[in-house]
Amino acid sequence: MTDRQRPVHPPGAVRRFFQRGSWPEASFVADVLRTETVGGVLLLLGAVIxxxxxNSPWSDSYLALGRYVPWSGGDVVHLDLSLGGWAGDGLLAIFFFVVGLELKREFVVGDLRDPRRAVVPVLAALGGMALPALIYVAVIAATGSGAYAGWAIPMATDIAFALAVLAVIGSHLPHGLRAFLLTLAVVDDLIAILVIALFYTDHLSPAPLLGALATIGVFGVLVQRRWTRWWILLPLGVLSWILMHASGVHATVAGVLLGFTVPVLTRPGERRRLAEHFEHRWRPVSAGAAVPIFAFFAAGVALRDADPGGLIREPIVLGVAAGLIVGKTLGIFGATYLLSRFTRAELDEGIGWSDLFGVALLAGIGFTVSLLIGELAFGSEGEEHVLVKAAVLAGSLISAVLASLVLTLRNAKHRRLHEAESRDEDADGVPDVYQRPEPDGRHPGEAD
Known part of the structure; x- marks a missing residue:
């Protein structure tokens, strides 16, 4: 049975949130989360270093390393970047290329293809991005600081960081909630990309932008025709990045657009989707190198001489931290709860509202994209830049601790669900739960 050949489920069947998907979908999600978990651990390591x-006696050398400009001859196309700049503009383009592949897959064959399944993560993501921004703006307005440029900082969720926390606390989160977290993060990334492109572009040069779009178009034609030789595609990708950077639009947008061009559906005779092939190649580079290196250059904030009480009273710190901890949690949980009340839907068997609350807290871990937007909003130097770093780190850490407490309390229940979802008594490589119909007559993974 294919994804597009689902049987119609019986009239009067109860609509359920966070159901497990089909076995191929579950396997794909598990592979993605495994890679992201390893990447999250490396991200944490980079941030800790x-x-x-x-904050060591050698802090000046850390700052000097981030400001070092390895090549000063690129001012014509604005490539005279520091190492920190290359990490943010260059390496993160790889991260956003993988995001583009994820988005394309979700829209073509994933949960976002079916509006009935997409509505939950989409509305949850919208709630989890709108409320943090509103809280930040409210704090800035109440204090009169005028730092409105940072309104988008608490909107983003760092899926790698979140999954690293899950790995540390040993949670056996049910597949349905893991898939929900991943899809929510994909929608979150899409909205963050749009925000960066629309609201954080200082100047726009049409000629380089048209050149970048034309180069991306050539890249798209080649991959659609299955021309996948690296010595053709890689130079085109680099050229599109250079032109996008010169246009004034943040260069990481080029990575997303390149990912969008890669075909997801297979042709007759193909055993593997081309998008999955690219993702298999580039996700380890993104999770294992690009994001941790960016975290290393972006997370270093000197707090030795800082007054904790004074930091907490700073409007930027208060707005960002409250947005991540309170805004993300209430936005995601509230949107999902209201949707369930209006549609009279129920949570899937074994999943409680406390589980969703823990996942919503986990989504308050905003690191990579939050730090990137912070640099775009306030620059990479100065007091505001330091405040943003401190706020993102504090908000993410508190969210991680609270999520760990909530999910740990449910870990015994999660472990039993995980064992049931993993049992394979006939040893055919597919867990039994994916091979038998549900009590209401649905087949496993059937969309509502």
Missing amino acids: ALGWA
């Missing part, structure tokens, strides 16, 4: 170095 940066914080330790920035």
Whole structure:
């Protein structure tokens, strides 16, 4: 049975949120989360090293490393970047290329293809991005600081960081909630990309932008025709990045657009989707190198001489931290709860509202994209830049601790669900739960 050949489920069947998907979908999600978990651990390691170095007696060398300009001859196309700049503009383009592949897959064959399944993560993501921004703006307005440029900082969720926390606390989160978290993060990334492109572009040069779009178009034609030789595609990708950077639009947008061009559906005779092939190649580079290196250069904030009480009273710190901790949690949980009340839907068997609350807290871990937007909003130097770093780190850490407490309390229940979802008594490689119909007559993974 294919994804597009689902049987119609019986009239009067109860609509359920966070159901497990089909076995191929579950396997794909598990592979993605495994890679992201490893990447999240490396991200945490990079951040810890940066914080330790920035607060050590050798902090000046850390700052000097981030400001070092390895090549000063690129001013014509604005490539005279520091190492920190290359990490943010260059390496993160790889991260956003993988995001583009994820988005394309979700829209073509994933949960976002079916509006009935997409509505939950989409509305949850919208709630989890709108409320943090509103809380930040409310704090800035109430204090009169005028730092409105940072309104988008608490909107983003760092899926790698979140999954690293899950790995540390040993949670056996049910597949339905893991898939929900991943899809929510994909929608979150899409909205963050649009925000960066629309609201954080200072100047726009039409000629380089048209050149970038034309180069991306050529890349798209080649991959659609299955021309996948690296010595053709890689130079085109680099050229599109250079032109996008010169246009004034943040260069990482080029990575997303390149990912969008890669075909997801297979042709007759193909055993593997081309998008999955690219993702298999580039996700380890993104999770294992690009994001951790960016975290190393972005997370180092000197706090040795800082007054904790004074930091907490700073409007930027208060707005960002409250947006991540309170805004993300209430936005995601509230949107999902209201949707269930209006549609009279129920949570899937074994999943409680406390589980969703823990996942919503986990989504308050905003790191990579939050730090990137912070740099776009306030620059990479100065007091505001330091405040943004401190706020993102504090908000993410508190969210992680609270999520760990909530999910740990449910871990015994999660472990039993995980064992049931993993049992394979006939040893055919597919867990039994994916091979038998549900009590209401649905087949496993059937959309509502």
